[in-house]
Amino acid sequence: MHIPDGFIDAPVSIVAGAVAVAAVAVSLRGARNEVTEASAPMAGLTAVFVFAAQMVNFPVAAGTSGHLIGAALAAILIGPYAAVLAMTVVLTVQALVFADGGLSALGLNVVNLGVLAVVAGWFTFRGAMWLVDRWSDGARRSVSRVGLAAGVAGFVSVLAAASGFIVEFVAGGNVPLTAQTVAAAMLGVHALIGVGEAVITAMVVSAVVAVRPDLVYGLRVRRRVVAAAGQSDARIAV
Amino acid sequence: MSQAGGGHIGDVGEVRAHAVVESQVHGSSWLAGRRFYALAAAACLLIAGVVSLLASSQPDGLERVAQDTGFASSAQDSATSRSPLADYQVAVGGSDSGPLGAAAAGVVGVALTAAVAFGLFAMVGRRRLGAGGGNDAGSEGAATSSPGT
Numbered sequence: 001m002h003i004p005d006g007f008i009d010a011p012v013s014i015v016a017g018a019v020a021v022a023a024v025a026v027s028l029r030g031a032r033n034e035v036t037e038a039s040a041p042m043a044g045l046t047a048v049f050v051f052a053a054q055m056v057n058f059p060v061a062a063g064t065s066g067h068l069i070g071a072a073l074a075a076i077l078i079g080p081y082a083a084v085l086a087m088t089v090v091l092t093v094q095a096l097v098f099a100d101g102g103l104s105a106l107g108l109n110v111v112n113l114g115v116l117a118v119v120a121g122w123f124t125f126r127g128a129m130w131l132v133d134r135w136s137d138g139a140r141r142s143v144s145r146v147g148l149a150a151g152v153a154g155f156v157s158v159l160a161a162a163s164g165f166i167v168e169f170v171a172g173g174n175v176p177l178t179a180q181t182v183a184a185a186m187l188g189v190h191a192l193i194g195v196g197e198a199v200i201t202a203m204v205v206s207a208v209v210a211v212r213p214d215l216v217y218g219l220r221v222r223r224r225v226v227a228a229a230g231q232s233d234a235r236i237a238v
Numbered sequence: 239m240s241q242a243g244g245g246h247i248g249d250v251g252e253v254r255a256h257a258v259v260e261s262q263v264h265g266s267s268w269l270a271g272r273r274f275y276a277l278a279a280a281a282c283l284l285i286a287g288v289v290s291l292l293a294s295s296q297p298d299g300l301e302r303v304a305q306d307t308g309f310a311s312s313a314q315d316s317a318t319s320r321s322p323l324a325d326y327q328v329a330v331g332g333s334d335s336g337p338l339g340a341a342a343a344g345v346v347g348v349a350l351t352a353a354v355a356f357g358l359f360a361m362v363g364r365r366r367l368g369a370g371g372g373n374d375a376g377s378e379g380a381a382t383s384s385p386g387t
Contacts, residue, residue: 058293193299
């Protein structure tokens with residue numbers, strides 16, 4: 001879903017660029033609470049995996065393909081602030097070196113794929129895990145339940161990124177089209193791509209949870225919640 | 239878990255201790271320690287350098303929407319479209335470099351992303367220690383910054 005140059009006009013691109021810079025600045029601070037010297041390699045590795053996985057387009061319908069965004073995956077594995085940074089690194093390398101995604105559209109792509117998708121994916125994962133805990137004994141959370149929550153988060157993250165594009169196109173698209181036309185087309189195709197995102201996100205998160213649960217930020221946060229059993233969940237949630 | 243590599247026993251204590259608890263809960267994993275990172279890095283290289291050759295070349299979701307609704311023609315070439323690695327190909331003398339070039343582009347991309355991301359997150363992780371009134375992070379910094387005189 002990398003936006004090339006020319007789709008969105010300059011004013012909206014500039015606003016998105018400013019939002020992206022602000023988000024990265026906030027994330028540089030926020031990531032201090034997520035990334036330790038010991039967990040830094042996992043954060044770097046996650047960015048590399050997202051880059052690699054984004055090269056693999058899978059077919060979703062006749063004549064259409066999609067690829068992993070990886071924003072929900074990154075948020076679950078290394079934390080939402082670190083995920084914003086990881087996605088920004090990937091998108092910047094892609095735009096500067098591989099001409100994938102426009103240069104003037106870099107802010108737009110960071111906002112959609114690096115911020116909106118991360119935020120939506122993270123809160124969906126947290127919400128899904130909260131439901132899992134309500135329905136089952138919190139101590140008996142299986143790998144498959146975490147995987148399911150990750151998959152749902154992946155699906156929602158793609159729709160969030162697509163929604164970001166819809167808003168940007170309506171605000172500053174260089175071709176006059178009704179919002180309804182663009183929204184229907186974008187959400188339809190990306191619901192299909194979202195299924196692929198869900199499957200890959202669920203598989204990768206499940207695999208890491210199975211072999212190295214200590215590396216998964218989304219579980220570390222939850223463990224703190226369990227450890228602080230008496231305290232309110234809301235305090236730690238955000 | 240044995241502490242291979244020595245060095246930073248103090249500053250990784252928190253997470254290591256957590257890992258020990260985890261390994262007691264979940265049973266020790268054959269992917270403990272660095273083996274996990276080595277395997278994951280190899281998987282990334284394999285995905286970018288080999289699996290990517292099998293990727294679908296059909297338009298992606300956004301390109302499809304652009305074609306169907308009629309704004310595809312508003313796309314412009316990126317300012318970096320002359321990059322030697324543009325479109326995940328290695329441009330050698332202007333000709334298409336084929337699967338070998340695509341594989342090389344993937345591997346170079348992995349290396350570039352790794353260099354930037356590991357550098358960035360190493361900084362973020364270290365800064366946190368420094369801010370928290372860190373232990374040996376300060377002395378380590380001093381040692382590396384003034385090796386000469």
